[in-house]
Amino acid sequence: MVFKKMHPVQITRRISLGIVLIGFTLLTILHQKLQGFPAVDALCPFGGLETLLKYVAGGELIKRITAGNIVLFGAIVALGIVLSRFFCGWFCAFGALQGVFGWIGKKLFKRRFEVPKRIDSILRWVKYPVLVGILYFTWTTATLVIRPYDPVATYGHVSAGLSELWGEFGVGLIILILTLLGSLLYDRVFCKYVCPLGAVNAILSRVPLFRIKRVENTCISCSKCDKVCPMNVEVSTVQAINSPECIACMECVTACPTKKPSLVATLGGKVLNLWTVVIIGLAIYVGAVLIGQVTGMLQFVPPKLTDLASKGAINVADIKGSSTFAEVATAFGIETEQLYRELGLDMKKVPETTKLKDTAAVAGIEEFETDTVRFAVAKILGVPYAGESGEGAEAQTTAKQETEKTNSTSIETPTQTSVQTAQPVSETKSPTAFVVPVDFVLEGTMTIQDVAKVLSVSAKQVIEKLGLPADIPVDKPLKDMKDQYGYSMGALKEKIKQ
Known part of the structure; x- marks a missing residue:
């Protein structure tokens, strides 16, 4: 059984990602077939950032973007400040999709591959100019310039058929295919190197509230924490994980074999139970969504x-x-x-x-x-x-x-x-x-x-x-x-x- 030897926290994380991926996929399919269901553009939190400047400047939204995007982006900002890249590790549908292909790759190749460290360290910076470029051209053109190249938008239109997919998202389709094929070999390849929302979360993670810390006197240097990290962050040699690549999945913590805690989750310097971290993360994101619902801003479907x-x-x-x-x-x-x-x-x-x-x-x-x-x-x-x-x-x-x-x-x-x-x-x-x-x-x-x-x-x-x-x-x-x-x-x- 898949979950037999898995830590309950990791079972919960996979269930969360599974629900998000399935829900996201179903909504995009239903949008193509029926009226009254949100388009993929309305479901992406990054759209909230893309339209934010235009919305603040004149109260208008970029085409295809709704007020709901701003609510979702606001939830990510709040979550990012408190729990670093928790969204990436627990709620991202595209990250979950890459995880599915990563699991398939492990079954096929019986191992995971790693990009050489020197190349990897350079590629990690690519997502930041990608973020800046998208924001600049979106602001100057007042359109979703990235849309034809966006693998997430492309995935959301797969059910529309190959003809429409290739006609509107030709480049995006190529990027989507390369991403999924790359995920068979390397964990979360898009998240590490290209994702503009990942860049935003990485910047937010500089706020030092949430950190995973290593207790040196109980650590046995087995390096299991390094091996299970989907973002290839080095855990076994540092006192605290300060890397902006950490997605708060806590795989390292749950994989640690020592009887006494050698890796602990901390918030504001205080050690927290893993379930407390999970509850805080869920509360922030779900709470922001509920606030958006109460205020009437969380509207994914434009009125008839x-x-x-x-x-x-x-x-x-x-x-x-x-x-x-x-x-x-x-x-x-x-x-x-x-x-x-x-x-x-x-x-x-x-x-x-x-x-x-x-x-x-x-x-x-x-x-x-x-x-x-x-x-x-x-x-x-x-x-x-x-x-x-x-x-x-x-x-x-x-x-x-x-x-x-x-x-x-x-x-x-x-x-x-x-x-x-x-x-x-x-x-x-x-x-x-x-x-x-x-x-x-x-x-x-x-x-x-x-x-x-x-x-x-x-x-x-x-x-x-x-x-x-x-x-x-x-x-x-x-x-x-x-x-x-x-x-x-x-x-x-x-x-x-x-």
């Missing part, structure tokens, strides 16, 4: 559009991918047929009960974004909407071109419909004739300059070929400008082939 409409507080930006066409029409008081006409969709092919995020699959088109619906509603109502990126002010109706693309190889320039005064769009010019290699693939990460360089033509020729406005920036990735200039990557990929 119809509820917002009844309160008179609805906004075009409140339209979510989990909303249906019927809900959008009802909430904003517009005719469903009018919405479909504006979007260029066939009601017979795409029922009004279809979730917006499922439209592309149901309609049989390459791409359809929720923001397209927001622009369409804004146009119908005659209200301003700047787009999800916040960089443009044109209401774009690109779905119609996407739909027509399935029936014709001729793609027209997406219609530009102004909701408020915006930068004028130049008239479409005839595509400049130049040969595009058959194996050339236009990627959203490319800039117009990149395309021009690869195809050995001028940026102006590329702009004309793609039917884009003459004033479009040539040094920004194409995927970052599609909302502002009203095109989809699918349409551009077709145009470059013509």
